[in-house]
Amino acid sequence: MNLPSASPEGAGTADSGQTWDLRLYVTDQSPNSVRAIQNLRRLCEEHLPGRYRIEVVDLRENPRLATDDQILAVPTVVRRLPEPVRKFVGDLSDTDRLLVGLQIRVPGRTAPGRRQT
């Protein structure tokens, strides 16, 4: 992966015109990293089709970005937009927390949404 290996996978402004700008920090092809990339892409396709941008950053290629962006653990997803900035640490297997955290879904009325994944 080149750096910064931006890989925009959708730039549409379908509903609200809001675009989710996400940056995923990984270290090469570790199992956690691979899983995180897969999970993030699937989720975005499901819930934010055309309204998201994912940039994957491999810290092994430029470790110093970790201090700049204050990344201690990988995989980490940083939601740069919409604000405020949020960080999601882990392989994103906890989909509920991710969806709530990304403000894709409001916590109270998301219970039925569970089965969507």
Next chain:
Amino acid sequence: MDGTVTTGLTGPAAGPALAKAPTGIPGLDQITEGGLPRGRVSLVVGSAGAGKTLLGLQFLVAGIRQYGEPGVLVTFEEPADKVADDVRSLGFDLEGLQRDCLLAVLAFRVDPAEIIATGAFDLEPLFLLLDEAITRLGAGRVVMDTIEVLFGMFGDDSIVRAELNRLANWLGERGVTSIVTGERGGKSLTRHGIEEYVTDCVIVLDHRVHDDISTRRLRVVKYRGSAHGTNEFPFLISARGFVVLPITSIDLDYAAPRERISTGVDRLDHMLGGGVFRGSAVLVSGTGGTGKTSLGAHLVDAACARGERALLISYEESPPQILRDMRSIGIDLQPWVDSGLLRIWAARPSTFGLEAHLAVVAQLIEEQPPSVAVLDGVTGLARGGTGPEVTATVARKFDLLKSKGITVLATALDHGDETSMVSISSMVDTWLLLRNIETNGERNRLLFVLKSRGTAHSNQVREFVLTDRGVDLVDVYVGTAGMLTGSARLAQETAERDARIRRDDDRDRRRRELHGTITEHQAHLVALQDQLDAERAEVDRLDARESEQDAEAKGDRRAMAARRWTDTVPNEADRDADAKAVNAGGASGDGVSR
């Protein structure tokens, strides 16, 4: 590094002598007999504000400045510029060191509120950053302060635990000497039990407040494969950074010079067999107003007179007051102060904690190393702490000074009770006791030499007199009437002087009498000689008279014979007889007969 890593932070297998990395922290290297285990991870535990960060930073800066080992600081507590600001006053220029590529600061500020845990993770970025920094600088030292903030941050602490264990092993493999800091925990040593992974060397910092005076202490809880001091050692954070003060008995290896130096009081020197040993400790204890400070002033005065530097630390009086009071007894210290030989420093005992007092002493002797130091009023320090702590502090002051070959005299107020000084007295080489005794309506001072190591010293009590030429020691009179001091002694001295004068007078008179008799006898002798001469002369005269008469008799005979016309002429026999008479009578009349 051979990487014989097992579990935890054991690092490479050590040879017979464990290699150590000096921390550059005064005292700590002494306690640990050389520093932290080289190529391993040490844990520094303490509550907030205990000095963990400073210890770590000093370890890094000393590594850079003194041992040529660049370092990496990983901080989870504060931004890099804040850390740099905090230690700038200690003379640590972290920004400059970073510019010179001798130090890397990796600052992480992680806010749990903005992190959402979503599953499995690892701490690989930390490894990558450390690896990059260590390689770039050729770093030999790493400090992580404090890694425990990672607990509870990412959801699953078992992963954090495993990652920290991996990190510890990895640091060992890299061969860097590391310090990780940890918060003091309730049940376990650290809040999150990281001592389970860091097992080679554990140092605990403690910060207590007792009677409003804070005391910091350090203890090496564990040091695998190495001897170490296990006591709690006070430490302080001074203007020069972290200073650990090893208590006495860690090293009792001061040189013991045979040279003696004068106390400035001749008779006291004499009582002590020629003065006190250079580099020894002298305690002067006594009740109030017995002249303790004066003895101290004499010692510094004598040192300055020899051209040596002296330090006078007073816990009771201000420098001008000391100068004035000593001038009144004829000890003028002002010239020594002016010439820079004498430094007088005064501070109230309650001004700061005991450790700070100790630090001040350390700083003063470092700035201008004296050959003689006087600590006036050490018991006053009791107001700045409790009993055993005062003793320990005074002991460390003695230790500090003696270890630098400085002769130290401490004055202490006792309450007429020798036992109150026992705790300090064991640390001193010479103990002078001053006592006031009250007799005949006056108080007089007495001086005893209670002990003086390595010296045949006088067991005599001396009266201690403050004159306008300083301290003087005078014999006391011990007799059937008891011990005489002050005016009683003076009276005794007067009586003795009178008796001596009387004795002298008697002798003179007797001498004069004898001289008279001798003169008289000599006169007699002359008179007798005259008489003798006269009598001898008389005898001679009588003899002469006799010859004359004989001659006359012969002449008469001849005349008569002629007159009578005797036919016989006086024969030859008669002529011979005449000659004999002339010879015998000398000049007495022979001529007359011819």
